[in-house]
Amino acid sequence: MTEKTIFQKILDGEIEGDILYEDDRCAVLRDINPQAPTHVLVVPRKPIPSLDHLTDEDEHLVGHLFTVAAKIASEEGLEGGYRTVFNCGPDANQTVPHIHLHVLGGRRMSWPPG
Numbered sequence: 001m002t003e004k005t006i007f008q009k010i011l012d013g014e015i016e017g018d019i020l021y022e023d024d025r026c027a028v029l030r031d032i033n034p035q036a037p038t039h040v041l042v043v044p045r046k047p048i049p050s051l052d053h054l055t056d057e058d059e060h061l062v063g064h065l066f067t068v069a070a071k072i073a074s075e076e077g078l079e080g081g082y083r084t085v086f087n088c089g090p091d092a093n094q095t096v097p098h099i100h101l102h103v104l105g106g107r108r109m110s111w112p113p114g
């Protein structure tokens with residue numbers, strides 16, 4: 001059996017996570033090392049390692065993650081806008097092999113990203 005990721009352990013209640021939203025398909029937690037005044041992660045309960053592992057049956061789930069991201073952005077008061085990011089693979093600096101949608105806001109973002 002592959003070892004659980006840090007996010008799986010948080011979702012399973014085995015370790016503390018700053019969870020601000022939960023439903024049957026995902027949870028939203030505050031990033032432990034925030035890169036913006038608001039930085040949360042929308043994490044599916046299904047432990048998909050990366051975007052490269054998505055299958056057709058995950059399409060609704062991924063859409064749901066974005067719907068939840070927009071709802072949380074609104075609740076966090078990000079009226080000025082926000083950025084959503086999925087890092088995929090080493091060139092994008094993905095560090096946790098369990099897909100998660102970053103939602104960053106509360107400051108002006110630059111482009112291109114670093």
Ligand code: 5GP
Pocket residue numbers: 006017018029030031032033034086087093094095096097
């Ligand atoms: P990635 O680099 O894989 O796209 O993003 C992983 C994110 O998870 C990073 O922004 C990192 O700060 C965050 N992170 C790593 N460990 C923990 C943890 O134990 N708890 C929380 N809430 N976030 C974490």
